[in-house]
Ligand SMILES: Cc1cc2nc3c(=O)[nH]c(=O)nc-3n(C[C@H](O)[C@H](O)[C@H](O)COP(=O)(O)OP(=O)(O)OC[C@H]3O[C@@H](n4cnc5c(N)ncnc54)[C@H](O)[C@@H]3O)c2cc1C
């Protein structure tokens with residue numbers, strides 16, 4: 001049995017930053033548990049640039065961004081257990097894990113930080129007709145094959161879903177000599193960043209077909225083609241629009257889901273929208289001493305925001321150990337019109353300023369975001385455009401006697 | 414000569430949608446969220462450039478590939494050539510972040526450097 005002050009599950013950017021911040025804020029024994037053979041999480045396979053512009057004022061690739069934190073962890077006395085898979089966590093903060101050298105291990109933690117990241121939605125979640133030939137991959141597993149294992153999944157590619165990983169892989173596969181025929185997106189907007197559409201699709205004349213989906217997969221042992229279709233307003237495929245496209249590879253980039261299997265056992269309150277835990281401004285869940293940050297809490301598009309959030313979680317885990325998180329109130333932060341979710345969900349300590357993170361439900365152009373405290377307008381912010389694919393923040397001053405804060409977005413007419 | 418372009422700034426993930434107009438030497442840009450966007454728009458009108466990120470085979474390392482990038486953005490027209498240079502390249506472990514893998518790639522004066530440590 002190992003005893004630590006703070007145990008961090010997951011050694012991706014969230015876990016790394018959370019561990020560093022917990023240590024720097026006074027937690028003495030900090031441990032990172034990572035199932036992979038190395039630290040860095042998903043960043044290890046994201047070899048494209050675009051990381052760290054806000055954090056370091058520099059445009060880094062994924063491995064370079066991770067390295068900045070890994071080096072700091074290596075220079076500190078933070079303990080790292082690699083090749084260690086956490087199997088179960090309990091409400092009393094006992095962690096059960098298995099390690100390739102040491103076998104079965106239990107860890108008892110004063111505070112726990114969940115930083116397990118997310119996983120990709122697979123074909124099972126989509127319900128596409130047809131056999132199960134090889135050649136159908138999630139975009140992230142294709143990224144792992146190409147960037148980490150030097151293996152090309154195929155030559156003629158169709159991508160379903162316009163999430164960032166799919167867009168990045170469109171360019172990557174093109175550079176590796178594949179023909180990327182198209183990207184089909186069910187909605188009339190992309191879940192990916194504008195810059196990725198510009199530099200990964202537009203640059204290579206790869207068509208992005210909005211309101212299109214894949215309805216059938218052809219081929220028995222190896223994928224031979226797919227049937228694509230236009231969808232109506234109810235997202236139902238239109239029969240007349242069916243079209244056969246020959247391909248040997250179908251990449252799915254249809255969304256990410258926080259990896260919360262471990263969290264289930266903790267029985268903390270979950271947010272059905274984000275599929276992550278409900279947290280307050282300290283990033284503490286409904287179970288005291290259990291914190292969450294990064295993609296396990298809600299799916300982020302920018303790693304910089306992951307690091308920032310992890311910093312908050314780590315600092316507060318250290319505070320929690322010193323008994324200095326005082327819950328003096330409970331202000332609910334609500335998602336009003338056109339807001340898909342906000343983070344945090346509650347304000348519980350005596351702070352007077354707060355950054356609220358939020359996502360909108362649809363593209364709004366130009367937009368105004370209003371924040372209300374018990375029905376009275378606190379703040380308004382004008383933006384050129386609000387995209388559902390991009391997380392935004394708004395900073396507010398919290399009135400002392402507030403009971404409910406609500407965020408709304410609307411078109412700026 | 415007059416030229417107009419609608420473009421998405423790719424300098425940072427905000428991805429501002431900008432409009433640029435060129436009249437002889439004079440270039441006007443709207444929609445950019447910051448100065449870097451202005452510079453990007455001017456470059457897009459005159460000499461568009463991109464970063465190339467890929468990976469190179471490693472011999473004797475704990476991983477089969479080392480990820481690499483062009484140290485700076487390179488002219489768009491040179492991308493194909495650089496991509497194939499990267500494909501032909503091979504290095505020996507150990508490799509450290511920042512190590513030069515290909516010097517002056519395709520005559521651009523830009524080096525291709527490692528972005529991962531491979532031991
Ligand atoms: C393909 C892709 C492209 C992206 N592109 C960009 C970009 O261009 N710019 C940008 O700023 N951001 C980008 N992002 C976003 C950013 O990289 C992620 O948001 C960030 O990596 C999330 O960090 P994390 O630590 O929460 O999760 P992860 O990086 O996923 O780390 C989670 C870690 O937890 C470990 N783990 C999980 N479960 C267990 C367990 N039971 N036991 C032990 N360990 C466990 C995992 O092995 C993993 O190492 C991209 C993300 C992806 C997926």
Ligand code: SF4
Pocket residue numbers: 422423424425426427428429444445446447448449450451
């Ligand atoms: S103009 Fe500035 S803020 Fe907007 S995308 Fe470009 S670099 Fe980012």
